[in-house]
Amino acid sequence: MIRFLLKGLLRDKSRSRTPVMVVAIGVMLTVFVHAYITGFMGDTIEMNAKFSYGHLKVMTKAYAENMSQVPNDLALLDVSELQNKLNKQFPGIIWAPRIQFGGLIDVPDKNGETQAQGPAIGMGLDMLSGKSRENERLEIQKSLVRGNLIREPGEALISEQFSQKLQVNPGDEVTLISSTMDGSMAMYNFRIAGTVSFGAESLDRGTIITDIEDVRQALNMYDAAGELIGFLPDGFYDDEEALKITQNFNAGYADSSDEFDPVMKSLSQQGNMGQYVSLLKVWSAYISLIFVVAMALVLWNAGLLGGLRRYGEFGVRLAMGEEKKHVYRTLIYESVFIGIAGTVVGTAFGLFFAALLQKYGIDISGMMEGASMMMPSVIRARITPADYYLGLIPGLMATVIGSMLAGVGIYKRKTSQLFKEMEA
Amino acid sequence: MKLFITILLTGITTLSFGQPGADEILEKVDRNMSSENRIFESSMTIHGKRNSRTITSKTYSVGDKKAFTEYLSPPREQGTKMLKLENQLWIYSPSTDRTIQIAGHMLRQSVMGSDLSYEDMMDDRKLTDTYNAVVVGSEEMSGRKTWKLELKAKVDNVAYASRKLWVDSERFVPLREELYAKSGQLLKRSTMSDVVQIEGRWFPKTVVYKDMLKQGDGTEFKIIEIQFNQELPEYIFSKAALKR
Amino acid sequence: MKTALKLAYRNLIGAGLRTWLNVIVLSFSFVVIIWMKGVLVGWDHQAKTDMANWEIGGGQYWHENYDPFDPFTFTESHTAVPEEFKTEIAAGNMEPMLVVQGTIYPQGRMQPVIIRGINPGQNIFKLPTQKLDTLTEAIPAIIGSVAARNLRVQTGDYVTIRWRDTNGMFDAAEIIITGVFSCNVPAVEAGKVYIPLEKLQSMVQLEGEATILTFRDSEKERPAIENWTLKPQSELTKSIDEIIQTKTAGQSVFYGILLLLAMLAIFDTQVLSIFRRQKEIGTYVALGYTRREVVGLFTVEGAMHSILAALVAAAYGIPFLAWQAKAGWTMPMDVSEYGMAVAQTLYPVYSTGLIVSTVFIVVLTTTIVSYWPSRKIAKMNPTEALRGRLQ
Incomplete structure (x- = not known):
């Protein structure tokens, strides 16, 4: 009988094509919106992850205690060894060593005397090894105002506002005055490669970004890093996964009381991100629920309409002696096929569009004054496992319920009445 | 001979007044410790949370006004030079080939990570010019009899409102100094030891500086070799000499 | 026109569940859009008020x-x-x-x-x-x-x-x-x-x-004073405007999809009713209605969904939105590390402009979507339609 019904559906396009299309569009929207909401709401998390917390962060225990101070004297040592170990233990996660530091940027005049000076916040990022993809991650290219990205050792990016204050231009040389890991005075020359905009006043005032190897040399931090930031393989934060990894890693140091042993923290264990992560879960579920309910109503309606369209046909079938029960059952079966077909097609399209949006994003920078690093200028979707089955609720269930309700009419009306409707 | 006279003089004053005046003691400390110029090699050991580091340097100085220091080790600091002229301070770093003047708030930074700030090194006014000193008694310290002096600022542009000084009553070497905030809170303490006689002067070879508000073991400053009253070429004390 | 409205209303109510499903979905759009926009406006207000209360005064x-x-x-x-x-x-x-x-x-x-x-x-x-x-x-x-x-x-x-x-x-x-x-x-x-x-x-x-x-007082004109720089409230709160802008942009996509969904339902309904009511259409034309008038009738009928939806939305939306405005919506945005003023709980603020513009947009799109399938009527052959022939 299934084959018979399928044949009917395939041959009568008005019975299959339109309903499947409607269901597919509905499911597609649901899947897409869910991915979009997850991406959009998770944006703040990813922004924080990229800039300060990572999905995971490894520090020394002592550094973790005083994280707000960015105490480089408590930095991790032998980072490459630790990084190898992490790569082996947790394949797929990308680790990026970072050093934050403070200092002064001193601009020389042509005699080498100080011409301008200003306090700076510094970030040493792994820009040149090609292993950590920091350039991409922070979308530095987009926020570049003048000049180029860092291409070789000894180059630095500074915030545009800072460059104006110091009156320096790409190509100029400046000296960083800071203190080494042990507190000695450190001086190091950088050539300005370009200027960037962050979009946060505190950073735009005076920030310098350089390759971590330069910072290590400058601050006497050979193979050291303040923090080792980890990003999960698919590039999105997953709290359960992150907590599992964190537990695994920390178990290896559970017995040690050395305050310079490494400790790992998930994003949700830093600052007040934990609160945000849990609220995000609840709220994206909420918004998705509203949407799924709305979608279910629409598809229910579609199922209802699909049933109504065919009252005439039912009349004929009943007249020919088919039992009401049988007509009703075939109607439900058909709607199941339509629901499944629509859900599969819709989910596929929804995932396809979501994947596009995840990869390329919607550029909203046109709506804002200039691109900057701290403000997301691109909205991205994020596909989560839920997207693979979420479409079933409106796609299959609502469609079937719709048909069931529409089919009630078969029982309510007399055969002759249904038959008459065929004319309509 | 000088020592003899010093001791003799001390004896006399002690005998005649029972207790010397504070200014007189400071005067004698000055006479004992200062010289027209000096050249010394020293080491500074900084006890960090993780490790201890020792930095060695060679310093040429004339009076309190001019000083030129060249760092000898570790390799990272080697070649770093520091020039102080009156109340100005420049640092030259060979890796950047830049000479930077340390001024304003930068003076408040610690010297090479120690408990000493650049500013602590900079104040070269005589104690008697900036403080009113009184002897408040005598105490025994590391087996030596000392005069305990209390100094109160008489000008308001000094960093420390008051100081306490323990001076060896025979050798006129300070054995301990404490620096106080206006509120009377103890801020820093230096303890001198290894007092030896060099070219007729008594000199503490080891000084431990400690920031009393901060945890840690402080900074140990040791004289490895010291010479007084040498021929010093004047060009050493010029900014040009930093780059050489 | 009055007849058209009456007729449309009767037809809609007569369709029962189908109409109500559409109306509920549309009413969702109203409430959700107004609520989400309200949250953003509330956020903007709140952040600025907090900044004024804690940091910058007037x-x-x-x-x-x-x-x-x-x-x-x-x-x-x-x-x-x-x-x-x-x-x-x-x-x-x-x-x-x-x-x-x-x-x-x-x-x-x-x-x-x-x-x-x-x-x-x-x-x-x-x-x-x-x-x-x-x-x-x-x-x-x-x-x-x-x-x-x-x-x-x-x-x-x-x-x-x-x-x-x-x-x-x-x-x-x-x-x-x-x-x-x-x-x-x-x-x-x-x-x-x-x-x-x-x-x-x-x-x-x-x-x-x-x-x-x-x-x-933020209102008063302030003179320039020697040695002092005047920092008016608007300048000190500029950073908030930028964040709100980003969020607004991100949300508009969501509104768009939500509306699209509601329109899908309306569109489907319209197509069906035109399909099933050809005889009726034929009758109208036979009675002397111009085709444009018939198109108008169907368009009004479709657009009336949005009116009913507005009423339904008002029925449950007003209490909901009012409760939200009072109880607030908890959402801590942790941009705090970088010095942004964001509250844990946001109290949505709904301006008249917001409500009017939302209603206008929804009604307008519904009308367009209702009109679109109705254009088919204009192409119909009235005699065929009267006989109920599928065209």
Whole structure:
């Protein structure tokens, strides 16, 4: 009988094509919106992850205690060894060593005397090894105002506002005055490669970004890093996964009381991100629920309409002696096929569009004054496992319920009445 | 001979007044410790949370006004030079080939990570010019009899409102100094030891500086070799000499 | 027209469940769009109000050298409070604040700290400055909860701070934490302690001087004062506008999809009703209706969904939205590390403009979507239609 019904559906396009299309569009929207909401709401998390917390962060225990101070004297040592170990233990996660530091940027005049000076916040990022993809991650290219990205050792990016204050231009040389890991005075020359905009006043005032190897040399931090930031393989934060990894890693140091042993923290264990992560879960579920309910109503309606369209046909079938029960059952079966077909097609399209949006994003920078690093200028979707089955609720269930309700009419009306409707 | 006279003089004053005046003691400390110029090699050991580091340097100085220091080790600091002229301070770093003047708030930074700030090194006014000193008694310290002096600022542009000084009553070497905030809170303490006689002067070879508000073991400053009253070429004390 | 409306209404209600499903979905669109937009507006309001309440009042005068991001400027950024403000200050409508860079030593660790002198009796800021008004041996101080956590101190703890007076002389004393406050404006508490203004002035020998003057009234025209830079409220809250812009852009996509969904339903309904009611259409034409009038009839019928939806939305939306406006929506956005003012709970604010524009947009799109399939009617052959032939 299934084959018979399928044949009917395939041959009568008005019975299959339109309903499947409607269901597919509905499911597609649901899947897409869910991915979009997850991406959009998770944006703040990813922004924080990229800039300060990572999905995971490894520090020394002592550094973790005083994280707000960015105490480089408590930095991790032998980072490459630790990084190898992490790569082996947790394949797929990308680790990026970072050093934050403070200092002064001193601009020389042509005699080498100080011409301008200003306090700076510094970030040493792994820009040149090609292993950590920091350039991409922070979308530095987009926020570049003048000049180029860092291409070789000894180059630095500074915030545009800072460059104006110091009156320096790409190509100029400046000296960083800071203190080494042990507190000695450190001086190091950088050539300005370009200027960037962050979009946060505190950073735009005076920030310098350089390759971590330069910072290590400058601050006497050979193979050291303040923090080792980890990003999960698919590039999105997953709290359960992150907590599992964190537990695994920390178990290896559970017995040690050395305050310079490494400790790992998930994003949700830093600052007040934990609160945000849990609220995000609840709220994206909420918004998705509203949407799924709305979608279910629409598809229910579609199922209802699909049933109504065919009252005439039912009349004929009943007249020919088919039992009401049988007509009703075939109607439900058909709607199941339509629901499944629509859900599969819709989910596929929804995932396809979501994947596009995840990869390329919607550029909203046109709506804002200039691109900057701290403000997301691109909205991205994020596909989560839920997207693979979420479409079933409106796609299959609502469609079937719709048909069931529409089919009630078969029982309510007399055969002759249904038959008459065929004319309509 | 000088020592003899010093001791003799001390004896006399002690005998005649029972207790010397504070200014007189400071005067004698000055006479004992200062010289027209000096050249010394020293080491500074900084006890960090993780490790201890020792930095060695060679310093040429004339009076309190001019000083030129060249760092000898570790390799990272080697070649770093520091020039102080009156109340100005420049640092030259060979890796950047830049000479930077340390001024304003930068003076408040610690010297090479120690408990000493650049500013602590900079104040070269005589104690008697900036403080009113009184002897408040005598105490025994590391087996030596000392005069305990209390100094109160008489000008308001000094960093420390008051100081306490323990001076060896025979050798006129300070054995301990404490620096106080206006509120009377103890801020820093230096303890001198290894007092030896060099070219007729008594000199503490080891000084431990400690920031009393901060945890840690402080900074140990040791004289490895010291010479007084040498021929010093004047060009050493010029900014040009930093780059050489 | 009246008949058309009546007819449309009857037809709609007659369709029963189908209509109501559409109406409910559409009403969702109304409520959700108004609510989400309201949250954003509320966020904007809240962030600005919080900033005003905790940090900037109705605007400020900064000493011309003052740069909050460069503590090294603090030593040169103070001067006597201008004579012309004395009465305003006496009335409590302007508060001077002195800002000094110092060092704090919690448990022997050394950390830089910004010491802010504030009048304990002030009521421009929500800071619990009344807790500074106590007699203790140590200097009473209040501190933010995040700062307290970072320094690992709590109410009742004594901590040593060190500072230098205006001549550079060191001074140190103990402060006692008499209050820990929590606020949504990270800049207010990050690395700062608050002590009584007069105490700080005497500590650093800057009697009668200030770094920041905060006034209560944001409306009043403010003159330029020598040595002081006027920072109006709008300038100080600029960063909030930027974040809101981003969020608005992100949400519009969501509204779009939500509307699309509702329109899918309307469209489907319209197509079906035109398909099933060809006989009726034929009859209208036979009765002398022009085709345009028939198209109009069907369009009105479709568009009426949105009117009904507005009514339904009002029925459950008004109580919901009102409750939200009162109870708030909790959503902490942690951009706080970088100094953004964001509240934990947002109270949506719905303006008339917001509601009218939302209703307008929904009704307009519904009408367009209803009209679209109805155009088919214009192409129909009336006789065929009258006979109920499928076309």
